Amino acid sequence: MSSLSQLPLPAELIHEVIRHLHDSSDCPTCLQTDLSAICSSSSILSAIATPYLYANPVLVSSHDDDSEESSSSYERRLFALQQTVSKTSALGALVQHLQFSHEQPTTATLWKDVVSATPHLRTLSGVETFFPDADEEEFDSDAASSSFAALSGLTRLQTAVVHDETLTDLSLASLFASWPSLETLALGSVIADDSRYSDLATLSRTKLKHLYFTDFDLDYTRPSERDDALAALPPLKTLSIDYTFGFTLLSVSRFLSQSPLHAARLRNLEFRRQMRKDNTLSDLSATLAAAPNLQSLDVALSVYSKDESATHYYSLDDLPLLQSTSLRALSYSTIYATPDLAIADSGDDFERLLIASLPALPKLEKLCVGTVVKTREDALGVNMWTALRDEVERVGSVLTTDPEALGKGGKRVLLVVEDEVKMEMAAERMSELKRGLGRGGVVCAVSGPEEECVDEEGLEGEKECAGEEV
Incomplete structure (x- = not known):
């Protein structure tokens, strides 16, 4: 077949069939296999199915039985994706959702290369930490800057978790300014020497709808800066303030009084x-x-x-x-x-x-x-x-x-x-927000299994009470 007119069905109907296959599948690995088969069947079907195939590349297969097989499979998939999107920018532009594996060392080596070649990402998960620890003896400022550049290039990003990160000589305001499409943001345990609470005002220029603070604190000159920062936020559907001192119910009321919206x-x-x-x-x-x-x-x-x-x-x-x-x-x-x-x-x-x-x-x-x-x-x-x-x-x-x-x-x-x-640890709760999967994922660093522990105030585990959707 050499043209769309030679297809046995109208192209629009084939689009609908593939879209239904994409949206109804409950196994990303099987979906990837099916879409690959469609792409291999003809050049015309490939042209239709390729955007669906690359929208959410599967790096973590649900069919790998043991850790050794899983590691080998993941490395092959990740290297193949890195080579493909680096050499073919048109395919990199199709990628919208990425889930890396935080358990594999290859992720730390390649995530920036892949992300830099996939500028239209909306969700990204599975990178343990984006920025190197500034307390490390061999801190690499160039690596920190390249991480910042890779994340700043994601101008279509919709969901982000920034937690347990050290931004040396880098500001949160600059990062937020590069994400105008941002809809969901979780912040916590961020060391940022060049950031203040007033930087949160940058979020007013995004599409933010859902905001989570967990164990979050920045520098301030006077306590009112925290309330002022909350009052400067855009209208939100969800506001979560957890283990983040300085904000009060009165400051929430002040935030709500900014406008009827x-x-x-x-x-x-x-x-x-x-x-x-x-x-x-x-x-x-x-x-x-x-x-x-x-x-x-x-x-x-x-x-x-x-x-x-x-x-x-x-x-x-x-x-x-x-x-x-x-x-x-x-x-x-x-x-x-x-x-x-x-x-x-x-x-x-x-x-x-x-x-x-x-x-x-x-x-x-x-x-x-x-x-x-x-x-x-x-x-x-x-x-x-x-x-x-x-x-x-x-x-x-x-x-x-x-x-x-x-x-x-x-x-x-x-x-x-x-x-x-049972109230969960702040780190545990943020870790759950970090564990986005595929299309529903979040920009995040995902830690490994955490040991049960008690913080300095004796707070353990959690059992959620409200259970309502956010």
């Missing part, structure tokens, strides 16, 4: 492992009121001393109700440094407010409350959330702990009580 767009808010003494229930009410379309709210506040616990009680008459006509999932956890703090703090101020607020939360479907005790000491005797447990039994209550009871007898809100919620 800021307030209307936010759908998911996570405010986790922050200080309770800096974030009152009044602040929580104000933040919820400032986000009229919020669907998921996950709050976890830390208590470190008895003084914080003692000053946390309120008169219900002094508090505005939690009000939202859109909220579907609410998670609220209290994190205690020691069991004795948990025993001394009944937490019934939040319970009383929440019970009174239930009529003002008509769309609420799931309520998750939890207690975290951050030491390995015996936490027996910690019995939280008694008021909510009692409310379930009250005649006319909308709460139930039985999923089967939802929709019956006025029961519309599923209550989940976790007496000892």
Whole structure:
């Protein structure tokens, strides 16, 4: 066959068949094999199928049975891809998604060559670290600059994770400015001597929709710089602030007040492992009121001393109700440094407010409350959330702990009580964000399996509570 007119089916229909094959496949390796076969069948079909074949090259095969076979297969595929895209720029321009293997040393050697030859990438995963460690005795500034150049060339990049990186003489602002199409960004544990919180304002010139801070901190002259940076961000659908001190619920409210679009767009808010003494229930009410379309709210506040616990009680008459006509999932956890703090703090101020607020939360479907005790000491005797447990039994209550009871007898809100919620390490959570796979991937450095550990404040593992999509 030498022309499209000689095809047995219209070219548009063949496009649809290949597109359906591409979108419906649940095995990237099998899909790669099928697309390769189509490309080999004729030059005309090859012209149609090649963009699909190179859109998401499979480097990590799901069919390799052992580590030695997997390593050999991966090296062959990676070298072949590197040679192909380096020699044929038209094919490199077709690549949109790449998943490297962080376990293979070949990745560190070749990722920059491949990325530099695939400028239209939208997602990239599996590189352990982009930038060399500045603390290393033989730090290579040229290697750091070439890494920066490779990443800066990805002007169509949509998803990025920058974590556990050292940017010596390189600024986050310059990196963000090179990603105008950026939609999802996760930041954490970044050492950047030439970056400040004010550099986050550069994100206002991107298409950012989802922003995650995890164990994130930059230099600042005055604490208000952090709040100012948050207020300068573009309207977001998802905002997650986890183990990142300096931001407060009041700063989130200020962010939402920037414009009607800021307030209307936010759908998911996570405010986790922050200080309770800096974030009152009044602040929580104000933040919820400032986000009229919020669907998921996950709050976890830390208590470190008895003084914080003692000053946390309120008169219900002094508090505005939690009000939202859109909220579907609410998670609220209290994190205690020691069991004795948990025993001394009944937490019934939040319970009383929440019970009174239930009529003002008509769309609420799931309520998750939890207690975290951050030491390995015996936490027996910690019995939280008694008021909510009692409310379930009250005649006319909308709460139930039985999923089967939802929709019956006025029961519309599923209550989940976790007496000892496990909170993940910041590094573990960011590692999960790093592990993007193929088309759903993220720009990232993926670490190897992490040992269970406890940080300096005794925080372990995690069990998510809200479970809503972000």
